[in-house]
Amino acid sequence: MNTKPPDAGTSTAAAVRLRGGAVSYAGQRALSDVDLDVAPGEVVALLGPNGSGKSTLVRAILGLVPLSAGTLELFGTPAHRFHDRARIGYVPQRHTVGGGVPATVQEVVSSGRLARRRLITPWLRPADRAVVADTIATVGLEEKACAQISTLSGGQQRRALIARALAGEPDMLVMDEPLAGVDLANQEILTRTLTGLVEAGTTLLIVTHEIGPLADLIGRTVVLHHGRVGYDGPPTDEVLNGFAGTDPHFLPASPGDPFGFVD
Numbered sequence: 001m002n003t004k005p006p007d008a009g010t011s012t013a014a015a016v017r018l019r020g021g022a023v024s025y026a027g028q029r030a031l032s033d034v035d036l037d038v039a040p041g042e043v044v045a046l047l048g049p050n051g052s053g054k055s056t057l058v059r060a061i062l063g064l065v066p067l068s069a070g071t072l073e074l075f076g077t078p079a080h081r082f083h084d085r086a087r088i089g090y091v092p093q094r095h096t097v098g099g100g101v102p103a104t105v106q107e108v109v110s111s112g113r114l115a116r117r118r119l120i121t122p123w124l125r126p127a128d129r130a131v132v133a134d135t136i137a138t139v140g141l142e143e144k145a146c147a148q149i150s151t152l153s154g155g156q157q158r159r160a161l162i163a164r165a166l167a168g169e170p171d172m173l174v175m176d177e178p179l180a181g182v183d184l185a186n187q188e189i190l191t192r193t194l195t196g197l198v199e200a201g202t203t204l205l206i207v208t209h210e211i212g213p214l215a216d217l218i219g220r221t222v223v224l225h226h227g228r229v230g231y232d233g234p235p236t237d238e239v240l241n242g243f244a245g246t247d248p249h250f251l252p253a254s255p256g257d258p259f260g261f262v263d
């Protein structure tokens with residue numbers, strides 16, 4: 001699926017440009033002095049131990065939590081003046097769907113399309129419906145399009161919610177733990193989906209504990225320690241193998257210990 005105009009996502013402006021970013025919750029610092037550039041078309045994995053600030057960083061980029069310091073630009077525009085939110089798709093961390101709201105896969109995915117169109121009229125045009133159908137096919141859920149989303153497995157729900165984000169045809173997709181709790185078959189489908197998006201020029205920012213099947217896709221890893229960037233570079237074996245989400249020996253980086261592995 002790629003119905004973007006040919007120049008979409010190829011602008012030279014960074015998709016994300018954060019300088020000196022800081023976030024506090026009730027006076028407690030969760031992020032400090034974070035610099036992050038994400039170029040159009042880049043695939044960046046955000047790693048780090050539990051509580052190191054990964055989700056906070058993506059929430060700050062998405063404007064879901066305010067920066068207490070620093071500056072943020074999205075696609076070359078200061079974040080406070082950036083109104084084209086549909087250019088950024090977001091799949092949050094805990095995103096299985098409960099039984100509370102009855103909705104089919106098609107309806108859920110359509111809601112992602114409606115959000116892009118900022119519709120005054122509450123219906124989709126044929127071209128929008130085609131994108132919705134295409135997106136459902138991209139994540140391999142054609143046969144479930146009319147099923148209630150609450151009847152799907154966790155992995156299938158995750159695929160549906162990724163499809164919802166994709167239905168807005170974002171230039172950048174931000175995903176928090178897309179593979180967590182997803183079985184191998186669903187991981188493979190998701191990896192194929194993401195590979196197709198990257199080939200189409202979509203920028204990916206992925207918070208993950210499990211590089212696993214995504215290893216071939218990821219061009220760069222940014223590792224957070226205690227709310228600061230400890231490593232920013234290629235996904236070396238040392239980063240990928242040495243990282244463990246809850247490893248107490250994974251300490252703040254220092255010049256002699258760039259990955260923070262040494263006690």
Ligand SMILES: Nc1ncnc2c1ncn2[C@@H]1O[C@H](COP(=O)(O)OP(=O)(O)OP(=O)(O)O)[C@@H](O)[C@H]1O
Nearest residue numbers: 025026029030048049050051052053054055056057
């Ligand atoms: N809404 C909140 N209110 C108060 N503190 C919060 C809130 N969200 C996160 N924190 C704290 O901010 C710090 C960073 O949390 P964050 O969830 O960003 O880390 P993380 O690296 O994404 O962790 P995990 O891998 O467990 O998801 C932690 O100390 C956490 O307890």
